[in-house]
Amino acid sequence: MAEVKLFGVWGSPFSRRIEMALKLKGVEYEFIEEDLNNKSPLLLKYNPVHRKNPVLVHNGKPIAESLVILEYIDETWEGPAILPKDSYERAQARFWAKFLDEKCMPAIWKACWSIGEEREKAKEEAMEILGFLDNEIKGKKFFGRQHWTKLLGLEIVTEDKFPNICKWINEYNNCSFVKENLPPKEKLIVHLKASILFGSLTMNINHIRVR
Structure with a gap:
């Protein structure tokens, strides 16, 4: 059986779209949760260019960028089509x-x-x-x-x-x-609010540094 791993973040819509595509095709996979504030060596190894999730690893070969991954999934596995045939x-x-x-x-x-x-x-x-x-x-x-x-x-x-x-x-x-x-509503709210707070703090810090 082909080995499929997905490096992603639970509350990310980019990661979630890949999970849904894999499930739609009936592909078994291992989900590896990433901490965006402390990215794993494997994520950085598999996606050295953008250094972000999601990354799909199929038989040891990494594919990065969610839209690219969706096309790969659609072309690699049988099942309902993700993209139009025309x-x-x-x-x-x-x-x-x-x-x-x-x-x-x-x-x-x-x-x-x-x-x-x-x-x-x-x-x-x-x-x-x-x-x-x-x-x-x-x-x-x-x-x-x-x-x-x-x-x-x-x-x-x-x-x-x-x-x-x-x-x-x-x-x-x-x-x-x-x-x-779809992820549970309440859990997703907590995740998103934490992400926004972190993003706001980051922007404020960058603003101070620029000034």
Whole structure:
């Protein structure tokens, strides 16, 4: 049997998406929890370029970056398809997944971490970016990440502003497979609040150092 290990963080949506993909394909794996404040030598060995999780190790060979890992899983194991079979649709799925990771999530997290006027500005920027996504996903299925951000009480995504995203979120959260694999709400809230506190302290320290 192939040896599969996943180095990740329990409350990370990037790690969780890989776990869900492996479970969807019926792949047995070992999950190795990482401490982001004290990264293990193995994580640094397997991902020396970005030095972050998740990292999938299959038969001793590491694959880094969650979107790359998803494609690898989809191409390596039989089971329900993760990406569309049509080449154009697959390219579009890659584009919007990257847009979500590189544009939407940083903007949303900035709105989570900021305070006062800076937070209001960050929320406006996040809403502008989400507007592009809302137009794109009309009539399409499944959207994942807002499970994490809505738990923090950051009501950026509302039905009056982003009806298509909200519909997509509801369909995702009501999928039986998703329900079984989403982390417990209360535990995730504690994890996220701790992460945000650490992020805020880090930004304040960096600000002091710059000054």
